[in-house]
Amino acid sequence: MAEPDGRTLGDEEVAAAERVIRSGMLSSVWGTEARALEGEVAAMYGVRHAISCSSGTAALHLAVVAAAPDPGDEIITTPITDFGTVAPILAQNAVPVFADVDPADGNLDPEAVERLIGPRTKAITAVHLFGAPAKAGALRELADEHGLTLVEDCAQAWLTELPGGGYAGTAGHVGTLSLQQWKHITCGDGGLTITDDDAMARAMRLFADKGWDRAAGRSHAGLGLNYRMTELQAAVARAQLAKLPGVVASRRGTAVQLVEALKGLDGVRLPRPDGHAWWLFPLVLPGGGAPGVAAELRQAGIPARAGYLNEPLNRAPIWDGPIYGRSRYPLTGPMAACPQAERMVAETLLVIDWNEHYTAEHVEAVVTVLYQALTPPPSAR
Numbered sequence: 001m002a003e004p005d006g007r008t009l010g011d012e013e014v015a016a017a018e019r020v021i022r023s024g025m026l027s028s029v030w031g032t033e034a035r036a037l038e039g040e041v042a043a044m045y046g047v048r049h050a051i052s053c054s055s056g057t058a059a060l061h062l063a064v065v066a067a068a069p070d071p072g073d074e075i076i077t078t079p080i081t082d083f084g085t086v087a088p089i090l091a092q093n094a095v096p097v098f099a100d101v102d103p104a105d106g107n108l109d110p111e112a113v114e115r116l117i118g119p120r121t122k123a124i125t126a127v128h129l130f131g132a133p134a135k136a137g138a139l140r141e142l143a144d145e146h147g148l149t150l151v152e153d154c155a156q157a158w159l160t161e162l163p164g165g166g167y168a169g170t171a172g173h174v175g176t177l178s179l180q181q182w183k184h185i186t187c188g189d190g191g192l193t194i195t196d197d198d199a200m201a202r203a204m205r206l207f208a209d210k211g212w213d214r215a216a217g218r219s220h221a222g223l224g225l226n227y228r229m230t231e232l233q234a235a236v237a238r239a240q241l242a243k244l245p246g247v248v249a250s251r252r253g254t255a256v257q258l259v260e261a262l263k264g265l266d267g268v269r270l271p272r273p274d275g276h277a278w279w280l281f282p283l284v285l286p287g288g289g290a291p292g293v294a295a296e297l298r299q300a301g302i303p304a305r306a307g308y309l310n311e312p313l314n315r316a317p318i319w320d321g322p323i324y325g326r327s328r329y330p331l332t333g334p335m336a337a338c339p340q341a342e343r344m345v346a347e348t349l350l351v352i353d354w355n356e357h358y359t360a361e362h363v364e365a366v367v368t369v370l371y372q373a374l375t376p377p378p379s380a381r
Contacts, residue, residue: 049201056178059191061088079312128157131277161275185240
Protein backbone atom coordinates (compact mmCIF):
# COMPACT_ATOMS: atom_id res chain seq x y z
CA MET A 1 0.00 0.00 0.00
CA ALA A 2 0.99 3.66 -0.38
CA GLU A 3 1.96 5.50 2.76
CA PRO A 4 -1.29 6.24 4.59
CA ASP A 5 -0.31 9.79 5.48
CA GLY A 6 -0.24 11.01 1.88
CA ARG A 7 1.01 14.62 1.94
CA THR A 8 1.51 16.96 -1.00
CA LEU A 9 4.37 18.97 0.48
CA GLY A 10 6.93 20.06 -2.09
CA ASP A 11 8.70 22.93 -3.80
CA GLU A 12 5.75 25.30 -3.42
CA GLU A 13 5.81 25.03 0.37
CA VAL A 14 9.61 25.39 0.45
CA ALA A 15 9.34 28.57 -1.62
CA ALA A 16 6.59 29.89 0.66
CA ALA A 17 8.66 29.32 3.79
CA GLU A 18 11.71 30.90 2.18
CA ARG A 19 9.63 33.92 1.16
CA VAL A 20 8.64 34.54 4.77
CA ILE A 21 12.09 33.95 6.22
CA ARG A 22 13.73 36.30 3.74
CA SER A 23 11.12 38.96 4.53
CA GLY A 24 12.36 39.01 8.12
CA MET A 25 8.77 39.12 9.45
CA LEU A 26 7.51 35.87 10.96
CA SER A 27 4.70 37.37 13.08
CA SER A 28 1.23 37.59 11.61
CA VAL A 29 0.53 40.77 13.60
CA TRP A 30 2.70 42.74 11.19
CA GLY A 31 2.98 40.29 8.28
CA THR A 32 0.75 39.66 5.29
CA GLU A 33 0.54 35.87 4.89
CA ALA A 34 -2.05 35.11 7.58
CA ARG A 35 -4.36 37.87 6.38
CA ALA A 36 -3.98 36.62 2.80
CA LEU A 37 -4.79 33.05 3.90
CA GLU A 38 -7.89 34.29 5.68
CA GLY A 39 -9.06 36.08 2.54
CA GLU A 40 -8.48 33.01 0.38
CA VAL A 41 -10.33 30.67 2.74
CA ALA A 42 -13.22 33.12 3.12
CA ALA A 43 -13.50 33.35 -0.67
CA MET A 44 -13.33 29.57 -1.10
CA TYR A 45 -16.10 29.02 1.45
CA GLY A 46 -18.19 32.04 0.44
CA VAL A 47 -18.24 33.58 3.92
CA ARG A 48 -17.60 37.08 5.26
CA HIS A 49 -14.90 36.17 7.76
CA ALA A 50 -12.11 33.66 8.25
CA ILE A 51 -9.94 33.94 11.37
CA SER A 52 -6.60 32.13 11.45
CA CYS A 53 -5.19 30.58 14.61
CA SER A 54 -2.52 28.21 15.87
CA SER A 55 -4.37 24.86 15.71
CA GLY A 56 -7.66 23.16 15.00
CA THR A 57 -8.26 22.92 18.74
CA ALA A 58 -7.63 26.66 19.06
CA ALA A 59 -10.21 27.19 16.31
CA LEU A 60 -12.74 25.20 18.31
CA HIS A 61 -11.92 27.25 21.39
CA LEU A 62 -12.58 30.43 19.41
CA ALA A 63 -15.92 28.97 18.28
CA VAL A 64 -16.93 28.24 21.88
CA VAL A 65 -15.92 31.80 22.82
CA ALA A 66 -18.19 33.06 20.03
CA ALA A 67 -21.07 31.00 21.45
CA ALA A 68 -20.46 32.83 24.77
CA PRO A 69 -21.59 30.25 27.33
CA ASP A 70 -21.88 31.31 30.95
CA PRO A 71 -20.06 29.10 33.48
CA GLY A 72 -22.06 25.91 33.88
CA ASP A 73 -23.89 26.23 30.56
CA GLU A 74 -24.08 23.11 28.41
CA ILE A 75 -22.84 22.39 24.90
CA ILE A 76 -24.17 19.26 23.21
CA THR A 77 -21.71 17.33 21.08
CA THR A 78 -20.72 13.89 19.85
CA PRO A 79 -18.79 11.19 21.73
CA ILE A 80 -17.03 10.02 18.56
CA THR A 81 -14.49 12.75 17.90
CA ASP A 82 -11.04 13.95 18.86
CA PHE A 83 -10.80 15.42 22.37
CA GLY A 84 -10.01 18.75 20.72
CA THR A 85 -13.76 19.09 20.17
CA VAL A 86 -14.44 18.81 23.91
CA ALA A 87 -11.45 20.45 25.62
CA PRO A 88 -12.48 24.01 24.60
CA ILE A 89 -15.91 23.48 26.17
CA LEU A 90 -14.29 22.72 29.51
CA ALA A 91 -11.78 25.55 29.02
CA GLN A 92 -14.70 28.00 28.97
CA ASN A 93 -16.15 26.41 32.13
CA ALA A 94 -19.03 24.93 30.17
CA VAL A 95 -20.29 21.36 30.40
CA PRO A 96 -20.04 18.92 27.49
CA VAL A 97 -23.21 16.88 27.04
CA PHE A 98 -22.84 13.88 24.77
CA ALA A 99 -25.64 12.97 22.39
CA ASP A 100 -25.77 9.62 20.67
CA VAL A 101 -24.94 9.09 17.01
CA ASP A 102 -26.47 7.64 13.89
CA PRO A 103 -25.06 4.08 13.70
CA ALA A 104 -24.89 4.37 9.92
CA ASP A 105 -22.07 6.93 9.93
CA GLY A 106 -21.21 7.96 13.49
CA ASN A 107 -22.44 11.53 13.07
CA LEU A 108 -24.73 13.23 15.59
CA ASP A 109 -28.34 12.05 15.62
CA PRO A 110 -30.51 15.21 15.65
CA GLU A 111 -33.27 13.41 17.54
CA ALA A 112 -30.81 12.45 20.28
CA VAL A 113 -29.63 16.07 20.39
CA GLU A 114 -33.17 17.39 20.70
CA ARG A 115 -33.88 15.15 23.70
CA LEU A 116 -30.94 16.71 25.58
CA ILE A 117 -31.75 20.39 25.03
CA GLY A 118 -32.53 22.02 28.36
CA PRO A 119 -32.51 25.40 30.10
CA ARG A 120 -28.70 25.50 30.35
CA THR A 121 -28.03 24.46 26.74
CA LYS A 122 -26.08 27.16 24.91
CA ALA A 123 -24.74 25.50 21.75
CA ILE A 124 -24.42 22.37 19.64
CA THR A 125 -21.08 21.28 18.23
CA ALA A 126 -21.47 18.91 15.29
CA VAL A 127 -18.53 17.00 13.82
CA HIS A 128 -18.43 15.99 10.16
CA LEU A 129 -16.81 12.67 11.04
CA PHE A 130 -14.20 11.32 8.62
CA GLY A 131 -15.38 13.88 6.04
CA ALA A 132 -18.99 12.66 5.82
CA PRO A 133 -21.57 15.46 5.98
CA ALA A 134 -23.41 15.52 9.30
CA LYS A 135 -27.11 16.43 9.39
CA ALA A 136 -26.21 20.11 9.63
CA GLY A 137 -29.50 21.33 8.21
CA ALA A 138 -31.59 19.57 10.86
CA LEU A 139 -29.18 20.68 13.58
CA ARG A 140 -29.38 24.30 12.40
CA GLU A 141 -33.17 24.11 12.58
CA LEU A 142 -32.90 22.85 16.16
CA ALA A 143 -30.43 25.59 17.02
CA ASP A 144 -32.65 28.30 15.57
CA GLU A 145 -35.76 26.92 17.28
CA HIS A 146 -34.10 26.97 20.70
CA GLY A 147 -31.89 30.04 20.32
CA LEU A 148 -28.63 28.07 20.30
CA THR A 149 -25.34 28.47 18.46
CA LEU A 150 -24.42 25.72 15.99
CA VAL A 151 -20.70 25.08 15.66
CA GLU A 152 -19.47 22.80 12.86
CA ASP A 153 -16.19 20.99 13.49
CA CYS A 154 -14.81 20.47 9.97
CA ALA A 155 -11.30 19.37 10.96
CA GLN A 156 -11.78 16.18 8.92
CA ALA A 157 -14.08 17.73 6.35
CA TRP A 158 -12.31 20.18 4.04
CA LEU A 159 -14.65 20.81 1.08
CA THR A 160 -17.27 18.36 2.34
CA GLU A 161 -20.46 19.26 0.47
CA LEU A 162 -23.80 19.63 2.24
CA PRO A 163 -27.00 18.21 0.71
CA GLY A 164 -28.59 21.62 0.25
CA GLY A 165 -25.47 23.14 -1.30
CA GLY A 166 -22.46 24.84 0.21
CA TYR A 167 -19.58 23.41 2.17
CA ALA A 168 -19.60 21.94 5.66
CA GLY A 169 -18.90 24.81 8.00
CA THR A 170 -21.37 27.18 6.34
CA ALA A 171 -24.64 25.77 7.71
CA GLY A 172 -23.89 26.70 11.29
CA HIS A 173 -23.04 29.98 12.95
CA VAL A 174 -19.33 29.11 13.08
CA GLY A 175 -17.27 26.49 11.25
CA THR A 176 -13.79 25.33 12.23
CA LEU A 177 -10.99 23.95 10.06
CA SER A 178 -7.72 22.21 10.93
CA LEU A 179 -4.28 22.27 9.30
CA GLN A 180 -2.77 19.62 11.58
CA GLN A 181 -0.17 17.26 10.10
CA TRP A 182 -2.55 14.49 9.02
CA LYS A 183 -5.48 16.51 7.69
CA HIS A 184 -6.26 16.98 3.97
CA ILE A 185 -3.80 19.88 3.90
CA THR A 186 -1.29 20.88 6.54
CA CYS A 187 1.14 23.42 7.90
CA GLY A 188 2.06 21.15 10.82
CA ASP A 189 -0.51 22.74 13.09
CA GLY A 190 -2.92 25.56 12.41
CA GLY A 191 -6.60 26.29 12.18
CA LEU A 192 -9.27 28.69 10.99
CA THR A 193 -12.79 29.64 11.94
CA ILE A 194 -15.33 30.80 9.37
CA THR A 195 -18.50 32.80 9.94
CA ASP A 196 -20.84 35.35 8.42
CA ASP A 197 -21.52 36.94 11.81
CA ASP A 198 -19.58 40.19 12.32
CA ALA A 199 -19.88 40.19 16.12
CA MET A 200 -18.75 36.58 16.41
CA ALA A 201 -15.82 37.26 14.08
CA ARG A 202 -14.70 40.19 16.23
CA ALA A 203 -14.98 38.16 19.43
CA MET A 204 -12.90 35.33 17.95
CA ARG A 205 -10.25 37.64 16.51
CA LEU A 206 -9.87 39.43 19.84
CA PHE A 207 -9.65 36.20 21.82
CA ALA A 208 -6.95 34.84 19.48
CA ASP A 209 -4.83 37.95 20.14
CA LYS A 210 -5.04 38.25 23.96
CA GLY A 211 -8.12 40.45 23.75
CA TRP A 212 -5.99 43.14 22.14
CA ASP A 213 -7.88 45.70 20.10
CA ARG A 214 -5.00 46.71 17.83
CA ALA A 215 -6.96 49.63 16.40
CA ALA A 216 -7.18 51.17 19.88
CA GLY A 217 -3.49 50.95 20.70
CA ARG A 218 -2.24 48.80 23.60
CA SER A 219 -5.75 48.30 24.84
CA HIS A 220 -7.25 44.98 25.91
CA ALA A 221 -10.95 44.71 25.20
CA GLY A 222 -11.51 41.39 26.93
CA LEU A 223 -10.07 38.07 28.02
CA GLY A 224 -8.02 36.33 25.38
CA LEU A 225 -5.13 33.97 24.76
CA ASN A 226 -2.32 33.97 22.23
CA TYR A 227 -3.69 31.74 19.48
CA ARG A 228 -2.05 33.65 16.63
CA MET A 229 -0.95 31.77 13.53
CA THR A 230 2.61 32.54 12.46
CA GLU A 231 3.53 33.81 9.01
CA LEU A 232 5.43 30.59 8.34
CA GLN A 233 2.34 28.51 9.08
CA ALA A 234 0.18 30.76 6.94
CA ALA A 235 2.53 30.78 3.96
CA VAL A 236 2.77 26.99 3.92
CA ALA A 237 -1.01 26.74 4.37
CA ARG A 238 -1.57 29.03 1.38
CA ALA A 239 0.56 26.78 -0.81
CA GLN A 240 -1.39 23.78 0.46
CA LEU A 241 -4.75 25.50 -0.05
CA ALA A 242 -4.03 25.80 -3.75
CA LYS A 243 -3.68 22.00 -3.87
CA LEU A 244 -6.81 21.27 -1.81
CA PRO A 245 -9.33 20.79 -4.65
CA GLY A 246 -7.04 18.26 -6.31
CA VAL A 247 -6.42 16.44 -3.02
CA VAL A 248 -10.15 16.06 -2.34
CA ALA A 249 -10.96 15.11 -5.95
CA SER A 250 -8.31 12.38 -5.91
CA ARG A 251 -9.54 10.94 -2.62
CA ARG A 252 -13.09 10.97 -3.91
CA GLY A 253 -12.16 9.18 -7.10
CA THR A 254 -10.62 6.12 -5.47
CA ALA A 255 -13.08 6.07 -2.56
CA VAL A 256 -16.01 5.86 -4.98
CA GLN A 257 -14.23 3.00 -6.76
CA LEU A 258 -14.03 1.15 -3.44
CA VAL A 259 -17.69 1.80 -2.62
CA GLU A 260 -18.73 0.42 -6.00
CA ALA A 261 -16.50 -2.64 -5.64
CA LEU A 262 -17.95 -3.49 -2.21
CA LYS A 263 -21.62 -3.25 -3.14
CA GLY A 264 -21.89 -7.03 -3.50
CA LEU A 265 -20.36 -7.76 -0.09
CA ASP A 266 -22.82 -8.87 2.59
CA GLY A 267 -22.52 -7.75 6.19
CA VAL A 268 -21.17 -4.27 5.42
CA ARG A 269 -22.87 -0.89 5.61
CA LEU A 270 -21.12 1.29 3.04
CA PRO A 271 -20.56 5.03 3.43
CA ARG A 272 -22.61 7.35 1.26
CA PRO A 273 -20.26 9.10 -1.21
CA ASP A 274 -22.48 12.20 -1.58
CA GLY A 275 -20.45 15.19 -0.44
CA HIS A 276 -17.87 13.03 1.36
CA ALA A 277 -14.29 14.36 1.60
CA TRP A 278 -12.78 11.01 2.70
CA TRP A 279 -10.36 11.93 5.46
CA LEU A 280 -10.65 8.24 6.29
CA PHE A 281 -12.68 5.50 4.61
CA PRO A 282 -15.19 4.21 7.20
CA LEU A 283 -17.15 0.98 7.08
CA VAL A 284 -19.79 -0.24 9.51
CA LEU A 285 -20.20 -3.95 10.19
CA PRO A 286 -23.69 -4.16 11.73
CA GLY A 287 -23.05 -7.68 13.00
CA GLY A 288 -19.85 -6.68 14.77
CA GLY A 289 -16.37 -8.11 14.37
CA ALA A 290 -14.60 -4.93 13.28
CA PRO A 291 -11.48 -5.57 15.42
CA GLY A 292 -10.84 -8.91 13.72
CA VAL A 293 -11.34 -7.53 10.21
CA ALA A 294 -9.04 -4.60 10.98
CA ALA A 295 -6.36 -7.06 12.11
CA GLU A 296 -6.65 -8.98 8.82
CA LEU A 297 -6.31 -5.76 6.84
CA ARG A 298 -3.21 -4.71 8.79
CA GLN A 299 -1.67 -8.16 8.32
CA ALA A 300 -2.06 -7.62 4.57
CA GLY A 301 -0.27 -4.27 4.81
CA ILE A 302 -3.41 -2.14 4.65
CA PRO A 303 -3.52 0.58 7.35
CA ALA A 304 -6.81 0.07 9.17
CA ARG A 305 -8.15 0.09 12.70
CA ALA A 306 -11.36 -0.64 14.53
CA GLY A 307 -13.34 1.88 16.52
CA TYR A 308 -11.23 4.97 15.70
CA LEU A 309 -11.02 5.67 19.48
CA ASN A 310 -10.13 3.45 22.41
CA GLU A 311 -13.48 4.44 23.89
CA PRO A 312 -16.12 7.05 22.99
CA LEU A 313 -15.49 10.32 24.79
CA ASN A 314 -18.44 9.89 27.14
CA ARG A 315 -16.45 6.96 28.60
CA ALA A 316 -13.03 8.65 28.59
CA PRO A 317 -10.93 8.39 31.79
CA ILE A 318 -10.94 12.18 32.23
CA TRP A 319 -14.43 12.05 33.74
CA ASP A 320 -13.22 9.86 36.62
CA GLY A 321 -10.98 12.54 38.13
CA PRO A 322 -10.68 16.27 38.78
CA ILE A 323 -10.94 18.84 35.98
CA TYR A 324 -9.39 21.95 37.58
CA GLY A 325 -7.05 21.40 40.51
CA ARG A 326 -8.89 18.98 42.77
CA SER A 327 -12.30 20.19 41.59
CA ARG A 328 -14.64 18.52 39.15
CA TYR A 329 -16.10 21.90 38.22
CA PRO A 330 -17.91 22.55 35.91
CA LEU A 331 -19.18 18.95 35.95
CA THR A 332 -22.13 18.08 38.13
CA GLY A 333 -22.53 14.36 37.52
CA PRO A 334 -21.49 11.35 35.45
CA MET A 335 -21.64 11.28 31.68
CA ALA A 336 -24.70 9.60 30.22
CA ALA A 337 -24.58 6.46 28.14
CA CYS A 338 -24.53 6.66 24.34
CA PRO A 339 -25.32 3.06 23.34
CA GLN A 340 -24.98 3.49 19.58
CA ALA A 341 -21.61 5.24 19.86
CA GLU A 342 -20.35 2.73 22.39
CA ARG A 343 -21.25 -0.22 20.17
CA MET A 344 -19.71 1.42 17.11
CA VAL A 345 -16.39 1.97 18.86
CA ALA A 346 -16.32 -1.50 20.44
CA GLU A 347 -17.67 -3.67 17.63
CA THR A 348 -18.91 -2.21 14.36
CA LEU A 349 -16.78 0.72 13.16
CA LEU A 350 -13.84 0.01 10.85
CA VAL A 351 -11.72 2.80 9.37
CA ILE A 352 -9.16 2.50 6.58
CA ASP A 353 -6.58 5.23 6.13
CA TRP A 354 -7.11 7.08 2.86
CA ASN A 355 -5.21 9.67 0.87
CA GLU A 356 -4.75 11.36 -2.47
CA HIS A 357 -1.97 8.99 -3.60
CA TYR A 358 -4.05 5.82 -3.56
CA THR A 359 -4.64 4.15 -6.93
CA ALA A 360 -6.94 1.54 -8.45
CA GLU A 361 -4.38 -1.10 -7.42
CA HIS A 362 -4.70 -0.03 -3.80
CA VAL A 363 -8.47 -0.21 -4.07
CA GLU A 364 -8.22 -3.74 -5.44
CA ALA A 365 -5.96 -4.80 -2.57
CA VAL A 366 -8.52 -3.55 -0.03
CA VAL A 367 -11.37 -5.25 -1.88
CA THR A 368 -9.54 -8.59 -1.96
CA VAL A 369 -8.86 -8.66 1.77
CA LEU A 370 -12.34 -7.48 2.74
CA TYR A 371 -14.00 -10.18 0.65
CA GLN A 372 -11.70 -12.79 2.17
CA ALA A 373 -12.40 -11.55 5.69
CA LEU A 374 -16.16 -11.17 5.37
CA THR A 375 -17.19 -14.00 3.05
CA PRO A 376 -17.77 -17.22 5.01
CA PRO A 377 -16.24 -20.43 3.66
CA PRO A 378 -18.67 -22.76 1.78
CA SER A 379 -18.93 -25.11 4.73
CA ALA A 380 -20.24 -22.28 6.91
CA ARG A 381 -22.92 -21.09 4.51
